[in-house]
Amino acid sequence: MNVIEHDNIGGIARKLPELRKLAGKTQPRLAAEANVSLSLLKKVEQGKVPASPAFISTVARALKVGIADLTQQPYPRTTRDEQQVHAGISDLRRELAAYRLDPDDDLPARPFAQLATDVAKASLLRHAVRLGDLGTLLPSLLADLRIAWTHTTGTDRERLFGLAAETYAAASQVAYKLGYIDLSSLAVDRYEWAAALSGDELLVLCGDYQRAGELLGTADWNTATRLLEHSRGRIEPSIGTADERTLSMWGNLHLKSALVAARTGNRDLADAHLTEATETAQRIGQDLNHFQLCFGPTNVAIWSVGLAVEMMDGTTAITRAADVRIPKTTPHERAGHHYIDLARGYLLHGDRPAAFGALQKAKTIGATQTRYHPMVHETIRVLAREEARSTESVRGFAAWCGIIQ
Structure with a gap:
């Protein structure tokens, strides 16, 4: 058995006190300005509790730094394989x-x-979360699309911009998952531009869905809420007779609204949006992939677990997870994300072995996504710190993530 020392695994527990002191803020002052409890702030700095996405974004806003300043993304690349993923x-x-x-x-x-x-x-x-292959494909594909729309007019050009929007969405995801937060935000800007030229109102609303995610990252809950309300209002009059594509967007907008509510701690509102999304998925009756957002009963169930975790309710997350059945056809990105969320839920519930088991499952499903996910880093750090002597398997996982050498 090897003892994992606190100083060897750093993370937000180390970076937050540095940035707080540079900003000249005491723990009580930062807690008040970020609207988080002083107890939680202390526990995060002590490495006893993982920093949640809501905590990270609101503390970053109070410190006037970016999320990446706290998470220290993109993470260092120490092997040739890692370098190729980022190439x-x-x-x-x-x-x-x-x-x-x-x-x-x-x-x-x-x-x-x-x-x-x-x-x-x-x-x-x-x-499939094959980020290295995706990153290699995207630049030339976007260049080819740029050539194509330059030579095209009318509805054919609109169709090309529809393809471009989908490609920019993939670009945003690969950048985000590898930790290039600002580059991901730039790709969202490009998505919105292409969607507006596609002639497809639903693609424009999908841009709003992505923009709300950007606002979540800056802890601008109110603006995100207003944007999503406006977006839903554009299609609400037709929902009674809507087709599956429109219903998928309606359901996804409610899921994003539920996430905003969860980040603000408004459980009743989060549950109301989740209920609307659930009913919409049941109305469709199958898993679909319009807008590459995988809306349907399976993904709504996955979201239900993640929303409970966002509200720091591990017990509810585990209870909901017991009813989740993930078909083999579910994209690895969504299935892997479920187990990353579930690991956090188990940790909140106090079941550390189950939390580590969920991380191992996530790695099996999508190794690259798991390796670079900041919530995985936070979870495995707490698992390591909370054990007097870490098992070799926990230590090995932490080393695989690049947390310790």
């Missing part, structure tokens, strides 16, 4: 910067069918 980021950054510019060379546009096939491939890689 496409620099090219992706260049393509996102050049998005409105005409191509330098008079290159022929690829046929729409070929581009659509590659966009579908990108979405499959996204859902």
